[in-house]
Amino acid sequence: MKTDKLFYRIFLNQPGLIAELIPGIPKECEFEYSAPVIKEKETRLDGLLTPIDDNPEIPLVFLEAQMQRDTKFYIRYFRGIFSYLDQYEISRNWHGLLILRNNRLELGSEIPYQILLNNQVERLYLEDLLYQDNLSANLALLRLIVTPKAQAAGEARQILDSATSETEFRLKLDLVEAILVNKFSKLTIEEIQKMLNLKEADVTQTRFYQEVLQIGEKKGLQQGLQQGLQQGLQQGLQEGLQQGLQQGEANLTIRQLKRCCGNLTPVQEEKVRSLSIPQLESLGEALLDFQNIADLESWLEEHK
Known part of the structure; x- marks a missing residue:
């Protein structure tokens, strides 16, 4: 499972999750994600989460997910942290956050x-969440990663049903689909959406659906309760989700590009925003190796 990209996507789209897992970080605090290279040993x-806020009390967060056995993990993790602090002459406090499958790895x-593990690093064991009730919406998303496949669809629908707005529904649907695509690697996105029963009645029970209903009434889209609801929701979801996912992926990619390459020109930014979702995902992985803006120009030229 490509956990690195999946986890940074979750943490950037659900910023309150950091505050839940690390004591002392304000719930509203936003971070920028990067994957910096330590030059000495490449x-x-x-994942490094850098606070956007200038408040020096909010720490850098060194985030890493580990799902498999690796007897060199702690050595590599702490070596990377202290090499980074040295190379970039960091004077800010830092905190570690490890997302681990279980405590048996x-x-x-x-x-x-x-001492560091007890005082400066938080360790979250995902399989422990399987035995906990009344989880927050953020932790429920993380639990879905390790939920047995037979129960995953039901768990995913509960997460979507908890959405209280159109924006929240789209964000959760994006993350739920990303998790399920990793979990069920042989299924297409259409099969994943069918698994979630987006066209069936359970979706009509969400508060998001009720908001869509009210908008549809105002625009005269309903020609009868059942027919109007089903047609309006299906069309609105498909068009809105595609547009929202593309815009969200473009915004995230542009932030990452500015972080690693510096400011983009309006023309460069427009070129990035015009890319399709698969192209944006490809660029999102490629930019981790970019050194300057010339690398972006070369990539755009190759992917016209």
Whole structure:
């Protein structure tokens, strides 16, 4: 499972999740995500969340997800952190956040890092969430990653049903689909959407659906309760989701490009915004290796 990209997508789209997992971070605090290279050994950190706020009390967050056994994990993780702090002469406080499948993974000896692990690093074991009730919406998303396949569709629908606005529904649907695509790698996105029963009655029970209903009434889109609801929701969801997903992916990609390459010209930004979702996803992975704006120009030229 391509956990790195999946997790940074979750954390950027659900910023309140960081505040839930790390004590002392305000709920409204926003972060920028990057994957900086440590030049000495060309070590790339999986994820660095940098506060947008200038408040020096809010720490950098070194985020990493680990789903498999790796006896060198702790060595590599802490080496990367301290190499970064040295190379970039960081004076800000930092905090670690490890997303782990369970506490049985062999990640190397904890003894040399015990003080740091106990005081400066939060470890979240995803499989522990399977036995917890009344999870927040954010933690329910993370639990879906390790939910058994037989229960995943029902769990995903509950997450979508909890949406209270159109914007929240779209964000959750984007993340739920991303998680299920990783979990059911052989299914197409259309099969995933069918699994979620987006065309069936359970979707009509969400508050999001009721908002769509009210908008549809004002625009004269309903010609009878059942027919109007089903047609209006299906068309609106398909068009709105595609447009919203493309715009969201473009905004995220542009933020990442500015982070690693500097400011973009209006022409460059427009070219990025005109890319399709698959192209944006491809660019999102390629930009991790960009060194300057010339790399972006070359990529755009190759993918006209």
